[in-house]
Amino acid sequence: MGDRNAPVSWQATHVNTADFAGHRDGVSGSPRMLIADLASILRVTRTITLRLSDEAYEAVKRYAEAADTSMNAWVERVLDAEDMRRRCAAHAAWMRANPAITQVALAFGEANQRALAAAGLPNLAGAAE
Numbered sequence: 358m359g360d361r362n363a364p365v366s367w368q369a370t371h372v373n374t375a376d377f378a379g380h381r382d383g384v385s386g387s388p389r390m391l392i393a394d395l396a397s398i399l400r401v402t403r404t405i406t407l408r409l410s411d412e413a414y415e416a417v418k419r420y421a422e423a424a425d426t427s428m429n430a431w432v433e434r435v436l437d438a439e440d441m442r443r444r445c446a447a448h449a450a451w452m453r454a455n456p457a458i459t460q461v462a463l464a465f466g467e468a469n470q471r472a473l474a475a476a477g478l479p480n481l482a483g484a485a486e
Contacts, residue, residue, distance in 0.1 A: 407432070417431060467482075470482040
């Protein structure tokens, strides 16, 4: 059923385009196929229940209204930002733990930027200077 530890926002379903063969708009299909797709989506969909204190609920509501979005979308953005923060922190820790590999990667990137500049293509060469 997939990685139970994978972030929910990264879960996706696969739609086989061959299932839509013969349908001009690429969307319509037989009810049997559409029900099978829905069942497939439901198998990977997970619901997470957040229990918030009244204070926290009202704060989320205020922030969501200020951002002109739904509370669910606002919470999802906060979770996505936290996920990105943790991923970046893990990447930074890995880079600190592997300085030789990091130096090789940086040198490779700098060489690529110089090659792009030499070819007259858009690049970041000299941007950090």
